[in-house]
Amino acid sequence: MAGRPSIVEVNSEGPVVQAPPTDGVIDDILATLRQRGGRATHARRLILGALLQPGHHRAEEIAAVVRKQAPDVHLTTVYRNLDELERLRIVDRTYVSHSPATFHLASVTHGHLACQVCGSIDDLPAEAFATLREIAMTEHGFQITLDRFAIPGRCAQCQ
Amino acid sequence: MAGRPSIVEVNSEGPVVQAPPTDGVIDDILATLRQRGGRATHARRLILGALLQPGHHRAEEIAAVVRKQAPDVHLTTVYRNLDELERLRIVDRTYVSHSPATFHLASVTHGHLACQVCGSIDDLPAEAFATLREIAMTEHGFQITLDRFAIPGRCAQCQ
DNA sequence: ACCCAGTTGCGAATAAGTTGCAAGTACTTG
DNA sequence: CAAGTACTTGCAACTTATTCGCAACTGGGT
Numbered sequence: 001m002a003g004r005p006s007i008v009e010v011n012s013e014g015p016v017v018q019a020p021p022t023d024g025v026i027d028d029i030l031a032t033l034r035q036r037g038g039r040a041t042h043a044r045r046l047i048l049g050a051l052l053q054p055g056h057h058r059a060e061e062i063a064a065v066v067r068k069q070a071p072d073v074h075l076t077t078v079y080r081n082l083d084e085l086e087r088l089r090i091v092d093r094t095y096v097s098h099s100p101a102t103f104h105l106a107s108v109t110h111g112h113l114a115c116q117v118c119g120s121i122d123d124l125p126a127e128a129f130a131t132l133r134e135i136a137m138t139e140h141g142f143q144i145t146l147d148r149f150a151i152p153g154r155c156a157q158c159q
Numbered sequence: 160m161a162g163r164p165s166i167v168e169v170n171s172e173g174p175v176v177q178a179p180p181t182d183g184v185i186d187d188i189l190a191t192l193r194q195r196g197g198r199a200t201h202a203r204r205l206i207l208g209a210l211l212q213p214g215h216h217r218a219e220e221i222a223a224v225v226r227k228q229a230p231d232v233h234l235t236t237v238y239r240n241l242d243e244l245e246r247l248r249i250v251d252r253t254y255v256s257h258s259p260a261t262f263h264l265a266s267v268t269h270g271h272l273a274c275q276v277c278g279s280i281d282d283l284p285a286e287a288f289a290t291l292r293e294i295a296m297t298e299h300g301f302q303i304t305l306d307r308f309a310i311p312g313r314c315a316q317c318q
Numbered sequence: 319a320c321c322c323a324g325t326t327g328c329g330a331a332t333a334a335g336t337t338g339c340a341a342g343t344a345c346t347t348g
Numbered sequence: 349c350a351a352g353t354a355c356t357t358g359c360a361a362c363t364t365a366t367t368c369g370c371a372a373c374t375g376g377g378t
Contacts, residue, residue, distance in 0.1 A: 034344095034345085059334085059335085075335090076336080079334090079335065083336095098334090
């Protein structure tokens with residue numbers, strides 16, 4: 001894959017809608033992995049490709065996407081890679097009650113609103129948690145981790 | 160803790176029956192169950208007894224407590240009763256990431272802070288969520304359900 | 319006391335992950 | 349560019365938390 005190793009995709013052909021810089025991002029992440037002694041494998045590349053799709057993904061979904069290109073990639077491999085990527089803080093894992101965990105590339109830290117009825121997940125900026133965070137800290141000495149959980153409730157449509 | 164929480168308002172038609180200590184509370188709840196066509200069984204009484212202990216309990220723990228008195232009560236029975244009690248809004252079920260759900264008697268609605276390190280669960284008054292709740296509603300039309308989730312993070316000791 | 323819907327015990331099933339291990343392979347080094 | 353050695357993978361079996369099917373049991377209204 002002759003991808004370019006930079007995240008910033010500078011277009012030489014003017015201000016246009018261009019192909020998303022997915023290859024570049026994947027290569028960057030793989031470079032990070034290699035720096036830590038990891039390897040840039042085919043499966044890993046495909047898993048990252050799936051994660052680049054916007055939204056929150058369950059492990060099964062990621063595996064399904066990956067298998068379109070490489071049918072032999074095992075679900076276990078997907079899980080192991082997601083664990084690794086989470087350790088490297090490249091992806092965030094979000095739990096919604098006891099449903100399967102969802103994963104997404106870590107970019108801006110944000111909270112999640114998960115509809116109990118239709119299952120949709122909406123993002124909420126970190127600032128929305130400022131008050132809560134402060135109360136937890138000052139009154140309980142508790143440091144909140146934003147990206148590991150989703151707040152259940154009912155979305156606008158399902159009320 | 161200040162004062163006695165009035166767990167169940169069994170105001171059938173007369174004046175509200177003030178619940179004596181624990182037995183009274185259990186009887187009140189069982190009365191509610193009977194009104195709905197349910198039965199006051201031995202297992203049910205013991206499960207409620209376990210739930211009356213303050214704190215948040217996992218199903219296994221409740222079963223263990225119950226079995227000290229009635230060794231034959233099956234874990235399945237505990238789960239089924241907890242489901243039923245949750246439907247009746249007598250208990251709240253709280254999820255902490257993918258760990259076992261915890262249950263507690265529904266009294267005052269409150270949020271939860273769950274330490275990722277030591278597993279302890281702390282309560283947070285509903286008011287702490289006011290800002291968050293409002294932002295979720297005004298900006299996303301999203302209605303937050305407080306009692307079904309816990310916010311992960313690190314407690315004062317584990318930081 | 320009787321009856322029957324509500325409950326229970328038990329075994330088996332499920333869903334979502336995790337783990338052990340041998341085979342495979344990406345990189346570093348020579 | 350061949351070799352060695354970690355790092356990875358595929359697969360099967362296991363685990364944990366919870367649910368289901370079903371026959372046996374039982375609380376409590378009549």
